[in-house]
Structure formats: structure tokens, C-alpha cells
Amino acid sequence: MEVRPQQIGARGQGRETYARGMSEHPRLRAIPGGLDESARPNGGQSPSGPGERRPAGARKPADREPLWREALGEQLRALRLEQGEKLTETAGRAGISPQYLSEVERGRKEPSSEMIAALAGALGISLGGLTLQVAQELRRRQLASFARTSVPQRYSGQALLSLAA
Template sequence: MASSIPQPASVSPLRPAIDRTALKPSPAREPLWREVLGECLRGLRQQRGEKLSETAGRAGVSPQYLSEMERGVKEPSSEMIAAVAGALDVTLVDLTLAVAETLRSAQPSASRGAVCSAAYALAA
């Protein structure tokens, strides 16, 4: 006959107890490369006054895919990044440098919705 292990009365088997005294506020996380890339792409596209469908059509990607890239939820291949960069009339090198500069200057307290200002210099 199998014996069961008794559970303390305050702990649900579906939701274990958490020591709330050990919890600390989580520090602001560093933005991911794909998130900053997306901010740069969106900033460049909006600076040109283009719709997603216009830029996506020239890049050979669907508007949905470009939207996912801009929102930082898609991990695009280098070929996709190059296609979108070309559609926005920037080189892959310049776009990569803009993303790297933005990451370098990102402060832990910076908001996630910050615009990739280095990308604006590319289009100027």
C-alpha cells in the first residue's frame, strides 16, 4: 500500500508556498538585440512615412512578419534583416552599428519604448 507524504496545511499541492521575505524587486533588464533592432526598424520606417505593407512589400516579407520584427518578438535571420534594411535604404552594417550604439548607451532604467536615435542618423 502506497503511503502519501503529508502536506503542511498552508501549502496547496498546486501552488507551493513562496517565501515573500526573500523576494526583491527585479532589476531593469537589459534590452534584447532583437527588441532594439525592431525599434530601429520601426523608427526608420516611420521616419520615411511608410506603412508596414509598403516596406514589407519591397523587402519581400509579409506585413505580419515585419510587424513581429518591429515588436521584437521575431528572431529574424540575417537575410531577413538585410532585406528589410535594404527596403529602408540603409546598409546592414549601418543598421547593426545603430543597434549596437543604442545597446551601448542603454541605461538600466531606460524605458523599453525608447526610439533608436542612432537609426535616425542613418536616414539623414
């Protein structure tokens, strides 16, 4: 039996739509401030150059909120190093390649929940425990960032308490 493109297209899409859908892929874009920006040829600068102005209220790259995959990777690496393990040992127990674990630890890959559970198990922690640690670290960073940006330097200590009252 011959399969024709119009038979395969979703919800009555014709041959043109099917052919276009199979040959075109969505263009992926880097998240602003993400780790991937450092790999740009112009040193992480946006295409319009270093003189570009940020919108009001935009964070500096150093102050940006970390991505979940970055915080997860940092937590996994910290747990592995606390236990004095090599990348290959942890990766072997989790059933993944050392290269993949390295990319996860550097925040380059976003592992599935099954993969995170395998890594957590290999490090002797539950999936819930690991998730909680990552969430607490993200919250700590958020609070530290808020404290740095929301309280003027002139208000501190007793003066700050009197303002709050």
C-alpha cells in the same frame, strides 16, 4: 527499400532513441523579463507569485537589458516611421509579409541575417549601418542604466569629480 528507424538514428542510436527523439521536442522557456512574460495569465508574475524575492543584484523588470531582437525591432520601426512608410510598403519591398514585419518590430520574432539585410535594404540603409545603430542604442541604454544605478544621488557635479580624482 525499407528504411528502418535504427538505420536513420544518428551515430548508432537504436530504435528507442530514434523514436523518442522524433516524438519529443525540447521545452522552450521564456527569457526572464522578456516581452513574452506580459502574456502570462498572471500578469507576468512568476509562478510562485508576487511575493517572490529576487536574488541579490537582480534587476527589476523595467531595468533589464533589452534583447537584441527588441532593440532591432525598435530601430526598424523608427527608420520606417521616419520615412513615413506604412508597414505594407516596407514589407513588400523586403519580400516579407506585413504580419511578420510587425512581429519583428515588436521584438517577437528573431529574423535571420538575410531577413535583416532585406529589411535594411528596403529602408535604404546597409546591414552594417543598421547593426551599428542597434549596437549604439544598446550601448546608450547600458550607460544610462549604469549611471542610474552606480552613482549615489548625494554625489553629483563637483563632488563626483573630486571623488574621481
